[in-house]
C-alpha cells in the first residue's frame with residue numbers, strides 16, 4: 419500500500435452492511451434524558467457511532483462466517499476444537515490450550531489456581547477485570563508502568579513498558595509472595611500503548627531470574643507486534659507474525675480475550691508452554707465454563723477464532739488498523755482537542771479536564787463530554803474519570819487522577835468517511851465547548867458505578883452536597 423497518501427485504504431470490500439442509526443438532535447436528547455445521561459443505558463439503536471469498546475465489536479470476515487457453517491458442535495472432542503487448538507499453537511507456540519468464554523473467565527481460572535490471599539502480582543498495568551479477579555482473592559495487583567506511561571503528554575514510543583528497575587526491586591523484595599508476573603500487551607490503561615520487544619525480553623529475564631512464571635495478557639498482541647515492527651530499532655524488516663511469535667516465546671503462557679485481536683465477538687483462552695497447571699485448570703474449567711474442548715463456547719465460535727487469529731496478523735490489516743487511531747488522534751490534536759499522546763492501537767483518549775477547564779471535577783467533565791459527543795454526533799464513548807474512579811472520603815469528594823474519555827474503535831466496522839464526518843463535528847464542538855455543561859449525579863449504585871449511575875445537568879451550587887448524599891456508602 420501507498421503509505422504517503424492521506425487516505426486510509428480499508429483493506430477489505432464490504433459484503434454485508436448494517437444501517438447506521440441516524441437521529442435528530444431532539445431524538446438524541448430524549449434518549450439521553452431517558453437514560454439518565456448514562457450512555458451505558460442508551461439502547462444501541464439510539465447510537466450512530468459506537469466507540470464504547472473495541473471488545474467483541476469486530477466485523478467478521480466471509481472466511482470466518484464460512485468456517486462457522488462447517489463447525490462440529492460435538493460436546494466432546496469436536497473437530498472445531500482441534501482446528502482452534504492448532505491455530506493458537508501455531509500463533510503462540512504454546513502446547514496447551516484451554517478455551518474460555520472470554521478474557522475474564524481465563525483470569526478467574528488462572529488466578530483462582532495460582533494466587534493466594536496476601537500475594538502480589540506485578541504488571542505494567544492491570545486491566546480492571548484482571549485487577550478485580552486478583553483483588554477478590556485478597557491479593558494485590560501492582561502496576562509498575564514507566565513514568566512516561568502516566569504522563570498524557572509524553573510521546574515515548576513505548577509508553578506501555580514496565581519499569582524494569584522497579585520490577586527487579588519488587589521481585590527481589592517480594593519473591594515469596596509473587597505466584598506469577600504479568601505484562602499487558604498492548605497496555606489498555608492509557609489507550610493501548612505498546613510494550614517494546616526489548617522491554618518484554620527484559621521483564622522475562624527478571625521473572626526468570628526470580629523463578630516467577632511469566633504470563634502475558636495478550637488480547638492485543640497483534641497490534642503490539644505491529645508497533646514493535648514500526649517503532650523498534652532493528653525490527654522494520656521482520657514479519658509481524660514472527661515478531662508476535664517471538665514475544666510469546668519469551669513467556670510461559672498467556673491469557674487472551676479473543677474479543678480483541680482474535681477478531682471475534684465472543685471467546686478467550688489460556689495457552690501454556692508447560693503442562694504443570696493444565697490438569698487442574700481443565701478440571702476447574704469443567705466446573706464453571708464447560709468441557710475442555712469447548713470451554714463455554716459454541717464450536718462455531720472456535721472456528722471463527724481459528725481464522726480470526728491469522729487475520730489479525732495480516733500486515734495490510736494491521737497497517738490500516740493502526741492508521742485508524744492515529745488518524746483520529748492526529749485529527750483531534752489538529753483541532754486543539756487534547757488527547758493522551760501518542761494515540762494507541764485501539765483507542766484515543768481525550769483529556770476532558772484540559773479540554774473543558776470550566777467544568778470542575780465534581781461536575782464530571784469526562785461524563786459531560788461523553789454526553790455532549792452523543793448529543794451532537796450520536797457518538798457513544800466511555801468516561802474514565804471521576805464517575806469510574808472518584809470516591810468519597812470523610813464525606814468529601816475525591817476526584818480521579820485524570821478525567822479521560824475513551825473512543826475505542828471496533829475492528830473493520832467504520833470507514834475513513836465516518837471519521838472525517840466526525841472530525842467536522844469535533845471542529846464545531848471545539849468552537850462551542852463553553853456551552854458544555856457539567857453534570858450532577860442523582861443515583862449511584864454501591865459498586866461499578868459507571869454502568870448504572872444516573873445524572874442530570876448540574877446545578878453548580880448543589881453539586882458537592884448532592885455527591886455526598888448519593889455516594890455509595892451513604893446510599894444503602
Ligand code: F0G
Nearest residue numbers: 471473520521522545547606635675677
Ligand atoms: N485484559 C485486557 C487488557 C482487556 O482490555 C480486557 C477487556 C480484558 C483483559 C478482559 O477481557 O472483556 O473478554 O473479559 N477489555 C474491554 C475493553 C472490556 O473495553 O477494554 P473480556
